Amino acid sequence: MWCSHATPRSEILVAPLTKAIRPIPTHVPLDEGDGLPEPCAVTLDNLVMIPTAYLGELILTLGPQHMAEICSALAASVDCG
16 A cells, blocks of 8 residues: 655555454455455555565555554554554
8 A cells, every 4th residue: 555645765665465364453354355366464563665666556445444444453563552
């Protein structure tokens, strides 16, 4: 995910996806209904910086409901909730 009005950067913070879906506060489950080929989870406890040159084609945009879940999972991950 990224912010369209942000200043261009050479690196970006990303939250990887995993097929190991667990009911923990730092994971947000997604599935075919969200535009992915199979069920997975966004892992907000595994954030990494990558060069923006590594970014490929945008595959989906999350709506307000999922973005609220992402924010909650991120707060749980960094213990600021």
